[in-house]
Amino acid sequence: MAPDSRAGRRRRLLITSTHYWPEPTGNAPYVTGLAEYLAEREYDVTVLTTFPHYPGWQFAGRVALGASETRRGVAIRRRIHALPGNQSAASRAVYEASAYAGGLTGLPLLARPDVVLGICPDLAGAGLAATAAATTRRPYGLLFQDVMGLAADESGVPGGHRVARVVRALERGLARRAARIGIVAEGFRPYFAEAGISAIDRLRNWVLSDEAIADPDAVREELGWPADHLVCLHAGNMGRKQGLENLLATAVLIRGLPIKLVLAGDGHERQGLERRLAELRLDDVSFLPLQPAGRYETVLRAADVLLVNQLRSVGAMALPSKLTSYFAAGRPIVAAAAANSETARELLAADAGVVVEPGDPAALAACLREMLEERHDRRAMGERGRRYAMRILSPERVLPEYEVFLSRLTERPHRAVRAPADLENSPGRNDAQHV
Numbered sequence: 341m342a343p344d345s346r347a348g349r350r351r352r353l354l355i356t357s358t359h360y361w362p363e364p365t366g367n368a369p370y371v372t373g374l375a376e377y378l379a380e381r382e383y384d385v386t387v388l389t390t391f392p393h394y395p396g397w398q399f400a401g402r403v404a405l406g407a408s409e410t411r412r413g414v415a416i417r418r419r420i421h422a423l424p425g426n427q428s429a430a431s432r433a434v435y436e437a438s439a440y441a442g443g444l445t446g447l448p449l450l451a452r453p454d455v456v457l458g459i460c461p462d463l464a465g466a467g468l469a470a471t472a473a474a475t476t477r478r479p480y481g482l483l484f485q486d487v488m489g490l491a492a493d494e495s496g497v498p499g500g501h502r503v504a505r506v507v508r509a510l511e512r513g514l515a516r517r518a519a520r521i522g523i524v525a526e527g528f529r530p531y532f533a534e535a536g537i538s539a540i541d542r543l544r545n546w547v548l549s550d551e552a553i554a555d556p557d558a559v560r561e562e563l564g565w566p567a568d569h570l571v572c573l574h575a576g577n578m579g580r581k582q583g584l585e586n587l588l589a590t591a592v593l594i595r596g597l598p599i600k601l602v603l604a605g606d607g608h609e610r611q612g613l614e615r616r617l618a619e620l621r622l623d624d625v626s627f628l629p630l631q632p633a634g635r636y637e638t639v640l641r642a643a644d645v646l647l648v649n650q651l652r653s654v655g656a657m658a659l660p661s662k663l664t665s666y667f668a669a670g671r672p673i674v675a676a677a678a679a680n681s682e683t684a685r686e687l688l689a690a691d692a693g694v695v696v697e698p699g700d701p702a703a704l705a706a707c708l709r710e711m712l713e714e715r716h717d718r719r720a721m722g723e724r725g726r727r728y729a730m731r732i733l734s735p736e737r738v739l740p741e742y743e744v745f746l747s748r749l750t751e752r753p754h755r756a757v758r759a760p761a762d763l764e765n766s767p768g769r770n771d772a773q774h775v
Contacts, residue, residue, distance in 0.1 A: 354387075355456075357458075358389065365630060385415065386414070389416065395607045419445055439462065440467050455480070463507070466515075467510075469481075479519040480518055486659075524542075526542055570645060574604070574647040575604045586698070591620070648663070649676045652697075652699045668725075670725060
């Protein structure tokens with residue numbers, strides 16, 4: 341990277357991330373929103389990223405070795421990468437390695453940053469941030485949207501358990517070398533703290549938009565959702581860790597009741613779910629494609645209940661980004677999630693719904709019957725969720741905290757905190773020193 345000694349210029353920020361606009365869901369809207377917010381403030385922002393591919397895991401549009409564009413004041417630099425044909429530890433490793441290698445080819449072409457921010461869960465984003473910081477002798481921070489070291493164990497991806505130890509070592513090693521790290525969920529903190537990392541800030545995701553672009557009742561009629569049915573909507577990624585077969589099994593148990601289940605979104609598991617639905621011949625289950633901004637918020641409000649479904653093994657690894665939109669929609673939430681999960685923790689904090697046992701169709705079916713029979717105050721739950729979104733998750737409250745985080749990255753040289761003695765000989769500790 342070429343140095344630039346101009347005095348009085350805005351601070352240069354490099355963000356490394358495998359997800360960015362125009363990807364409509366997952367981490368991308370938050371990375372995009374943060375970059376554009378900072379570009380309006382005191383930063384010249386460059387994002388080094390990949391070509392759009394999530395959640396369908398297919399390239400959206402033409403792909404070249406690299407591409408450059410500017411959008412809303414943000415310089416976007418894209419590099420080619422491989423896509424996994426299926427979800428396994430091996431295919432994920434190829435994806436991560438190719439994203440990192442592609443990003444390396446873009447680093448020499450960028451102006452020297454003042455600070456670097458890597459977006460995780462992907463190790464590629466974290467690795468590129470560390471490399472960019474090392475080659476320019478600038479500090480870097482990491483923002484953890486998910487925790488891969490836990491995900492390898494919890495997500496159910498074939499081969500995940502075998503690589504979890506290596507992933508933990510890499511992830512914690514990169515975090516240890518960072519000036520600071522940010523976490524979107526408080527449950528991530530022990531994972532890093534037990535590796536001797538103390539420079540940790542809680543940085544929440546925020547409500548991206550709470551504006552509906554149409555009348556929810558009109559959209560409900562347009563979608564053919566019966567007015568006398570309880571419409572229960574699951575929106576977002578349809579991947580392995582969502583365990584959405586549980587929803588189809590639940591639908592079998594409530595067949596004949598005026599309850600309709602809707603799955604909106606895309607992902608690796610969608611085609612298999614559609615095939616299974618055809619086998620079951622369930623009339624009150626339907627699929628919708630990903631909904632664009634504005635329309636998405638409208639569809640959420642057109643539903644009666646919003647669903648989160650996760651595998652039983654998913655605990656502290658992730659906090660679903662859709663929860664911010666769910667809360668803002670003002671609808672009650674039913675989460676089939678582990679009691680120790682970040683999903684359950686956040687839903688409890690908002691007091692906006694009910695948590696049931698994951699992977700237990702009978703428990704979910706019973707809860708939906710209770711919702712249908714108004715044994716829960718659905719309106720009050722929805723109102724509490726919306727108040728929580730406006731009070732705790734508004735962009736006006738959350739985004740300035742990211743500015744403070746970036747300022748703290750350059751306050752003083754970072755020194756990794758020494759791990760406790762009983763961790764000195766742990767695999768994660770020893771391997772991380774060689775990252």
